[in-house]
Each structure stands twice: as structure tokens, then as C-alpha cells.
Amino acid sequence: MPERLTNWAGNIEFGARRLHRPGTLDELREVVTGSERLRVLGSGHSFNRLADTDGDLISLAGLPRTVEIAADAATVKIDGGMRYGELAAHLAGAGLAVHNMASLPHISVAGAVATATHGSGVRNGNLATAVAGLEILRADGSVTTLDRSDPDLAGAVVGLGALGVVTALTLDVMPAFELRQYVYDDLPEAALHEHLDEILSAGYSVSLFTRWSSPGIDQVWLKRAEPMTGDFFGARPADGPRHPVPGMPTENCTEQGGTPGPWHTRLPHFRMEFTPSSGEELQSEWHLPRSAALAAIEAVSGLRDRVAAVLQVCEIRTIAADELWLSPNHERDSLALHFTWIADTGAVLPVVADLEKALTPLGARPHWGKIFTAAPSELRAAYPRFADFAALTTRFDPKGAFRNPWLDALLA
Template sequence: MSERVTNWAGNIVFEARSVRRPTSVDEVRDLVAAGGPLRVLGSGHSFNRMADTTGDLVSLADLPRVFEVAAGRRSVRIDGGMRYGELAVRLEEEGLALHNMASLPHISVAGAVATATHGSGARNANLATAVSGLELIDGKGNLVVLDRSNPDLPGAVVGLGAVGVVTALTLDVVPSFELRQYVYDSVPRAQIAAHLSEMLADGYSVSLFTDWTGLDANMAWLKRASSLSGPWFGARLADGPRHPVPGMPAQHSTDQSGEPGPWHTRLPHFRMEFTPSAGAELQSEWHVAAADGLAAIDAVASIRSRVAPVLQVCEIRAIAADQLWLSPNYQRDSVALHFTWIADTAAVLPVVAAVEEVLAPLHPRPHWGKVFTTPGASIRAEYPRFGDFEDLVRRYDPSGVFRNAWVSDLLV
């Protein structure tokens, strides 16, 4: 490959022989029909080799933009290359909204959905649950259209790029709404122990942040419809804007003044007009059952002397249960512990393994797009429908066009 292509963080240099940038769905079909191997490269926000291939990387960024609001104004059809930032602005112009967004608005919709990426909120399911329809090119080059009447949809949505190339999606939408954002400093450990579930449910979206240098949480970020004043579970209102990583400048963070603003300007942690070119970081995340959230925090606290030296920040969030086969939130309300590590793979990987070891009794499910070391057999055991997903992949991609080493290690 003449160009050196990396993921967003720069920790993965792709081994592909070329990067293809089709400008039509027909071109995508031709690429797939040629036999692969190929993998789709979204916005590059995966931190492992999920998107890598020895064949062709396919970027859908140059597909014609599609934005079609349904007649009943309850769904929107978009192309497979669109990013959340653009989608959010266009929805707001229509007086519409998504039910939630991730912390970074610059990621591709199709990529986020395929990995069950999520925002926050005890009553909010992950981003993939908004998908009511998929249009994909299967491993034989056929265009397949799925909707909620098709029993394959719950398996294909969080498809890890192994089912097909998603060229269009239909998403549920809701009327536009406003939220306020507040940041509180120094959340006492005793309050977390006594009130974790209340904390994570005390807003439309709630995040606790800690650097694990102590047992208290550094901050709480609350995105709410109603106003707040005074202390919050013993924490004090921040005296100015904050960045999620302690000590980092806050100018790129979303508004924290408590003033109401459109949903898409409050739900992400970062402003849409700030486009990061690269991230000097690695990321990991594990989901446990909501009832085990405090136990998970205690488990990480037991090894915080190992975690803190290689950590930038850890974010703790709640996500509602869903019925998507490979969602980490499949059939269980969840608490997720997200780790933003320093950009040092050799130093971070042993700590990742240590976190996995202390969380193992709680049956954690790792975020598919992050750094983890758990073997495929252990991951498969945590998903009751994993066998059904493997059957789905065999039906949709019998020749292994979309297979790579990462997928092969995961699937039987």
C-alpha cells in the first residue's frame, strides 16, 4: 500500500494492500463480488485490529450523502458513510433528534452501530438500538435489506463488520429536545458506595470520572432536562468548565453552564466543531450487570496502584438493556467502566489483563472496538446468542470475504 494508513489513535498501522473509496453502492458491490478479503474502515476509532485486513480497506466516506426523513417523521434513512456530527445537525434542522449520542460526535454511524457503541443514561439503550433497518452488501455481492420484521436484524446490527458492508441505515428519531449540562467536582467514595444506582439515574445522561489516584471520583458530568443547584451527593459544583481528563484544557468540551441547549450540543462531551486529528491514547471498556456496578468499581480499586500510572481517566456510565445479539448490554442493564490509557501499548497491556482478571467473576463483556486481551472462547461464553451469530455470518458470508485474523480468532 503506497499510503500509510492508521487508526485514529495511531496505535494500529493497517496491513491492507490498498484503500478503496467507492462513490456508489454499485462500486461497493463490485468490490465485494471480486472476492476480497476486505474490511470496511469507518472513522478509524477502533483501538484494535477489528478493521484490519491483508486485502482491501473500504472507506464509505465518499458515498453520496443520503438523508431521508420518513413521512411519519419517526425515522431517518442515511448512507453508510455519514458521521454523527453531520447527522445531528441535519436532524436538528428538521426539529428531530436521536435518543442519545456518544461522547465524541465525529465517529461514523455505521461503525458505531456495528460495535454497539453507546452514550450514557440508565434509561437509554446503546446507539445500535435505534436501528430499524439495514441495507448491506453480503459476501456474495448481493444487496440485502433488513427491517424489524426480519429475525436476522438483531444479529446483523452489531455485526462487527463480519456480516456485510452496510451501505444505508434507517434510525429511529424523536422530536428535538433541550438539555442542561453540569459538572461537579470531588464525588465522595462513601456516596458512590451508598448511592451509585441513584447517581447514574439522576439525569438523562450521567458520567462519573476518576483517575484512580484516590477513591473519590474526580468529577460527575450530568446532562439533564431540569436545573440543579447546590451540592450533588456531597460533590460541589465546578467553578468553571472542565475537560474529562484532569488538567487538560476545557475549550473543546461541550457547554457546562447549566443553560439549556439543543440535545446535540449537550449529549457529547466534545464540541462538534472541534475535530480531533489523532488521539494520543488507548482505550478499553468493560460492561457488567448494573447490579454488579459497585463490585466492579471495588475490583478496579483493589489494583488502582497499577491502573493509575498508565491511566488518563476512567469513565463510569449506565446503559439500558437491549435485545441485540452481540451487544454488551444484551438482556441486562449495565454499568460500563471505560479506561482512557496513555499511548504506550507495552505498558498498558499488562494492566488491561489485570483489570480483566479482577473483573472476571462479574462476567464482563468488553467493548468490541477497544483494547482487550480476553480470548474468543471466554467472550463467546458471555453471549447466549453467539452461536446464532456465527450461523448468521456463515449464511451471509460463506466464502469469508469479510474475515480477518481478528474475526477468525473470535468466531469458531
């Protein structure tokens, strides 16, 4: 492959022989049927070797954009290369919305869905829960279409790219809505321990940001329709715009201060108009039962000094339970602990291992696209439907064309 290709963060250099950028579905089918080993690259926002291959790497970004809103305006069908920011613009123009978005609208829909990337909110399922149907191009060139009448859909949605190329997705949509975004500084530790559930339930989406350099929470980001006044459980209203990472440009963040605005300009933390750099960061994330939320926070607090030494910021948020087989939120309301690390793999990995040792007994499941050290056997044991998923991958891809060493170890 003539170009050096890395993921967004630059910590992974892909080993593919070739990178393909098909411009049509026919070109895509030709690449797929002509390759013995291949993987699909989304927007490159995974931090491990999930998307890597020693065969052919495919980007769907060049496929024709497809946005087909159903006659009843309950669903939209989109192509497999679309990003959330593009989707949001189309839906907003039609007076529609998706129920949830990730912090960064630049990520691809298919990639986010395949790894159960989530957004936030005690009543909001992760992004994958909006999927009402998939079209999957398989290694032999055939296309399988799944909808909610097919029991395979719950296994295929969070599919890790192991079944084939997702060429189209059908998503649930809803009427467009407005939200306000408020930021509060310095939530006291006592409030965190005494009112955690109330705090996390106080908005449509709530994020708590901490650098673990002190016992309290540095910033609370609250997204809700209703106006707010005064303090928030002892935290003070921010006196101006904030960025989750102190010192970073606040103009990259979505509007704060309680000004109402369209859903797609408030749910993400970052604006679509700014171009994220190839980040000087690494990321890890663990999802735990919400019933273990305080215990999980206390476990991280016990490693405060080690964590803070290699951390840029940690985000704490919630996700509602779902029935998707490989979703970290499978059958349980969840608390997510998201860590944005400094860009130093050697310094970060020992801390990741320490966190896993502390959080695994509480039921932690790592985000599929982030950095973790858990053994494949531990991952398999964390998912009640994992054996069913492994069987599904064999049925859809009997020759293992969409496998790589990372998946080979997981599915062994």
C-alpha cells in the same frame, strides 16, 4: 498500499494491500465483487485489529450523503458513511433527534452501531438500539434489506462488519429536545457507595470521571432537562468549564454550567467543531451487570495504584438492556467502565490483563472495538446468542470474504 494507514490512535497499522474510497454505490459494488478479502473502515476509532485486513480496505466516507426522513417523522434513513455530527445537524434542522450519542460526535454511525458503542443513561439503550433497518451489500454484489419484522436484524445490527457492507441504516428518531449540562467536582467516596444508583439515575445521561488516584470521583457530568442548584451528593458545582482529562483544553468540550441547549450540543462530551487529533491514547472498556456495579468499582479500586500509573482518565456510566445478540448490554442493564490509557501498549496491556482477571468473574464483557486480552472462547461464552451469530455470518458470507484473522479466531 502506497500510504501508511493507521487507526485514529496510531497503535494499529493496517495491513491492507489497497484502500478504496468509492464515490458511488456502483463503484462500491465493483470493489466488493472484485475482492477476495475485504473490510470496511469506519472513522478508525477502534483500538484493536477488528477492522484490519490483508486484502482490500474500504472507506465509505465518499459515498453521497443520504438523509430520508419518513413521512411520519419516526425514522430516518442514512447512508453507511455518515458521522453522528453530520446526522445531528440534519435532524436538528428538522426538529428531530436520536435518543443517544457517544462522547465524540465525529465517529461514523455504521461503525458505532456495528460495535455497540453506547452513550449513557439508565433508560437509554446503546446507539445500536436505534436501528430499525439495515441494507447490507454482500460479497456477491446482492443487497439484503432487514427491518424489525426480520428475526435476523437483532443479530445483524451489532455485526462487527462480518456480514457485508452496511450501505444504509434506518434509525428511530424522536422530537428534538433540550438539555442542560452540569459538572460537579470531588464526589465523596461515601456518596459513591451509599447512593450510586441515585447518582447514576439523576439525569438523562450521567458520567463519573476518575483517575483512580483517590477514593472519590473527580468529576460528575450530569445532563438533564431540569435545572440544578447547590451541591450534588456532596460534590461541589464546578467553578468553570472542565475537560475530563485535567490540563486539556476545555473549549473542546460541550457547554456546561446548566445553560440549556439542543440535545446534540449537550449529549456528546466534545464539540463537533473541534478536530480530534490522532490521539495519544489507548482505550479499554468493560460492561458489567448493573447489579455488580459496586463490586466492579471495588475491584478496580483494589488495583488503584497499577491503574493510575498508566491512566489518563476512567469514565463510569450506564446503559439500558437490549436484545441485540452481540451487544455487551444484551439482556442486562449495564455499568460501563471506560479507561483512557496513556499511549504505551507495553505498559498498558499487563494492567488490562489484571483488570480482566478481576472483572471477568463479575460478568464483564469488553467493548468490541477496544483493547482487551480475553480469549475468543471467553467471548463466545459471554453471549447466549453467539452460536446464532456465527451461523448468521456463515449464511450471509459463506466464503468468508469479510473475515480477517481477528474474526477467524472469534468465529472458529
